Amino acid sequence: MPPKPLRECKLRGCRELTRDGYCPAHADGKQQEAKYYNKHVRDKQSTSFYKSREWKQTRQLVLMRDNYLCQSCLKQNRVVPADMVHHKIELKQDWNKRLDLNNLESMCNSCHNKVHGHRYPPALNP
Template sequence: MPLKPLRICATPSCPSLTRSRYCNEHKTQQQEETKHYNKHSRNKTITSFYKSTEWKRTRELVLLRDNRLCQRCLREHRFTPADMVHHIVEVKQDWSKRLDLSNLESLCNACHNKVHGDRGKPVK
């Protein structure tokens, strides 16, 4: 199997070439930042909710209801497969709406990133 092509490290202003997202120096730094965020900033209640059986079942119901199509793309007459289910009112804003089907919509990754302003990894 051929090697991945070299590309510039994803850290701004780092000229190092790498076959992964970050060069070795910044990969370690990124891992430490992620570890710190997970330990001190991530909401453990919300994280465990997204791993729960009730969320997985509700998520599947929404995807089936929406025919596994991105609802925002569909409004623009484009047929794009949905990658995730989005909370219109976020879970951290209103915990009681976390499983409310009317508060959930199927979205593609691109639309989900637009909704959240490309703030990082999408929440499934």
Template sequence: MTRQRYCDKHQNKEKENQRYYDRFVRDKKADRFYHSKEWQLVREQVLIRDHYLCQHCLKQKRVTKAEMVHHTQPLREHWHLRLVPSNLISLCNACHNQVHGGKKVAGVGPGGESKILGGRFHTPRPTFTQTFFPK
């Protein structure tokens, strides 16, 4: 057992994978944006507006603390909407992962349009694990 995420044998592999991801996959512009003061302020405003509750869960009559603020229109494709509160929604991690995983959730209309999020689901992208640890 170890206190670290990985044993000594696999720790170097994790560092190597993270370096590769940072160098070739990570969107540097988006990374800078998510660390900006402007984003932090708007993010906090949206969480307050939504009472720190996951809006998707509320539609399902569940009360769950929101931990993410999600862009309903993808940041890469709609950069001009990055700080527009009407393009942002508070979500819990599970719902945020569902949206980015492309999984259908209750409230999805014909054509894949989300009645909750007001837009189409994101194109499914492989997860970090799928990318670096294929089966």
């Protein structure tokens, strides 16, 4: 598997290059954002699922199938690396489709946030 491409840190204004979304100096902000989401938005069953071996394997399959590219951006003729895998039909709507490859697509963080309308407290917003 090829390594992820180097990209600028997701923190607005930071020009450090990283493969993990945030540079080492700003990785703590990413962890705070994830903690907020897990504590206030995601339920316990979903949290457990996203830590499971089955999900990690399925997620990797989807990323490889989609060539690690955001499918939403590709539809707009833009080539952007995918950061995550999106459930077209959410877990809350149909738990049985959680590992269905036809229900999953690779997305960049920006497109995923647009689809879900994620909003975090201003202090955590990159």
